[in-house]
Amino acid sequence: MAHHAVWGLVLATFVAAFVEFVEALTIVLAMGLTRGWRSALAGTGAALVALAGFTAVVGYALATWLPRSALQLVVGVLLLIFGLQWLRKAILRSAGLKAQHDETQEYREQTQAARAAGEQRRFGLDWFGFVVSFKGVFLEGVEVVFIVITFGLNAGNVPVAAASALVAGLVVAAAGVVASRPLSAVPENTLKYAVGLLLATYGTFWSVEGLGVLHGGRSLEWPGGDLALPVILAGWLVLSRILVTVLPKVRAREKVGA
């Protein structure tokens, strides 16, 4: 794999994993501080074990059963939908058409819900703290696993993708231990915008290559090969900036017309 492709892989998985881990950390901190650390950490640990099993099964199934072009098509389509969802939210937020995501607000809502919930103990654990921590870490973790598997398999380097996500997880965990509060200083909206662009870029590249499954089973080739990636990235960036400028005018015209 070319050097720029490796760095693209490292950057994309690191940033995407970082954003997801910040969201998971917000939930675990809210549970730990309001319902007790024992239940929050037990939920986190159980979710990590479940994630490891999920990764092994899904990764093995994808790598073993699907030919390369079919794999590119399936994961490319998923990645593209995933990336465009992130990009959609980032564009709407940048255009002032949607409220900015705020980890402090999220943390406040989580802690209020945790305080309002009743006491129920199972296996010696506060069940609310355990379940909410488990769900938060597992759901955010599945997104990271999905990104690691798709990027890793397509780029032919799962270990690099997994290592990038692991480093992101360690950085977020360390920051969480030091801060013991939500990482609201992280420019999450900007990061999500960048991740949306990266996921949309790789998703476009792979899903279109994967159409080759209908053309003799061999992946289609982009003009210029991997060099098409920065061009696609630039294309998504330009389109998103145009939409950030144009969409508020569309909304305003619609309001006037209504």
Added chain:
Amino acid sequence: MSIVRAIGRFAYDFVIGDDWKIAAAVVSALLVGALLLVAGVPAVAVVLVTAGLVAAAFTAAMVIDVRR
């Protein structure tokens, strides 16, 4: 049954997300690309046209979203 429903809801939220129009835009653009390929259009043209269609379909989905 509730587990099946929960898995289904999780899969829908995970894949389709907040706006189903985005998924519909991607799938329709790629379907057109697939049809062009099957119809014998040269692969390089299919690559470029499909990429353009994905961008156009995404733009259309965003405009529809904002106009509502």
